Amino acid sequence: MASLPDRMRALLLVNEGYSRMPSGTALEAMSPYVERAEIEVPEPGPTQVLLKVSLASINPSDVMFVKGMYGQPRRKGRPAGFEGVGEVVAAGSEAAAQGLVGKRVAFATGLSNWGSWAEYAIAEAGACIPLMDEVRDEDAAAMIVNPLTALAMFDIVKQEGQKAFIMTAAASQLCKLLTGVAAEEGYRPISIVRRDDQMGLLKEIGAAHVLNATASDFADRLRDVLGAEEPRILLDAVSGPLAGQIFTAMPKRARWIVYGRLDASDTVIQEPGQLIFMHKKIEGFWLTEWMRNTPLERKVATIKEAQTRFADGRWSTDVTAIVPLDEAIDRVADELAKPNGKVFIVP
């Protein structure tokens, strides 16, 4: 690959390790956490590939990571970005890596510490998914983290046995994917949002109920819907008082599964007695843990299902903005604050 440059532009982590000050997972600004700089193009290890990034996605997990609130320490001076789409332009010595050279792949950078918010990124060969031509870059760049989280959490819902389940931040890309799959299989998503203009779309794609948590009659509507549907699973990206209120209103054997923390205010267990007498539980979900504990064939099948859904149009990623890497520091926080779609970085 004689055409590879020595240096590249990238958005580098400004801080090391974890944050000492817990906060919400909303991004107030990029500049406290990443900076634009030029660094050397990295070299892949034996099992890794080097990717020329076409498009990188910004997930809530990226925001938690750059803020030091993710389950993996930051390395100062390395590019951020867990996910993207690109072409494999170099590979390590192992066959699995070599076999990917020249292919267009969706990739997750995982623990490589060479993230996707850069002209070039590093990923393990096993974390690259060769793409069908039908899959758009916007879908491919967001094909791993959200879709796999959605499908893995839907597995939890299916194992619990109740058709109805609840989601907070239900207008997120992740929840929209999950809503579509669940409705297709006869499940009844109860979608909690904060804006009336999000309600119509969610009903269209399969939500059984959509409730606006800021409405004055929210508590009453919540009680009625929970009474009728008896959901046991709360998939919660928000935490804080809203999630606590929903959990308290849920019936016996409810499970509150936290996977994000958009609200930085205190998360109170309003009725600890319900843990004792109603057998309720509070736990978390992390895709990395799911990847560790799930058999390979199940993972492969899940990834294939995700790609097929994007290829045949059942799933599609809503785009809020595609921001050039050189403008990212100034623009990304504002774009992320807009509802309903995903924000991408193009190098």
Added chain:
Amino acid sequence: MASLPDRMRALLLVNEGYSRMPSGTALEAMSPYVERAEIEVPEPGPTQVLLKVSLASINPSDVMFVKGMYGQPRRKGRPAGFEGVGEVVAAGSEAAAQGLVGKRVAFATGLSNWGSWAEYAIAEAGACIPLMDEVRDEDAAAMIVNPLTALAMFDIVKQEGQKAFIMTAAASQLCKLLTGVAAEEGYRPISIVRRDDQMGLLKEIGAAHVLNATASDFADRLRDVLGAEEPRILLDAVSGPLAGQIFTAMPKRARWIVYGRLDASDTVIQEPGQLIFMHKKIEGFWLTEWMRNTPLERKVATIKEAQTRFADGRWSTDVTAIVPLDEAIDRVADELAKPNGKVFIVP
């Protein structure tokens, strides 16, 4: 049984159903919840026995029940009291009940709605344990709820696999029983208390560490002990900020198991991110649920183990006060506020 009277003295529930105002499980006074009265002596159903109560215990679960915070609704006008010791003086038609007549038994009133804070009580024959002569009334009257909870929760500790585990309110009767058993089997109880004078005794009966949560160096000591012992289970009778602090300081895969709520203040999940990235969980323990889900032979073995431990002196109930039923309304709250022992009611 010609000698049975028609009427009896009892402490009757003043309220119906559940409380609408959540509060702590400390008893501020008896009079808002029970009243002394005379009512008719009840008749046992076919599978039940009538007990002449010798001694009735007051457990934290009784306090939660009379306050309307337990997992079972109150029935106004019926006697409170889940547990006691007495003689079977009448029985229903079934053989299991008939076979108990004349015997001295430890009993749990369960759902009978004829509690032990009375001259006579009703229990299912299956909830009566014929007693060895060696067992004192003070031990027999407290032989079911606390000992079974202690042994059942110790099973959870054993299943988790770590030798060390943490208890709040560790000077309670329940925790003292649990500490003794656990130390005997090579486990390492970490006992959290609120008074220095409770520390020596707990060390003597087998606590590996005793920490005073009100000490100025508590946070540092907690960190050191948790770092060295890596406990995964927190058995929590307190909830509130103390339990939240301990849970936050615990290592990966920690389980916070709530079984009481002595502190009425807010129970905050200080770091919801730990549920996601450290695989921590929050759940509850209720003996009634354990009784429902545990195979009969395991229950019988557990009950036998409890009685044997009291009979041979390995376990012994510390007595704070034995209060005559006629003085209970005035005196019980004050006696319960004293540390380190159990309070009984004698009809």
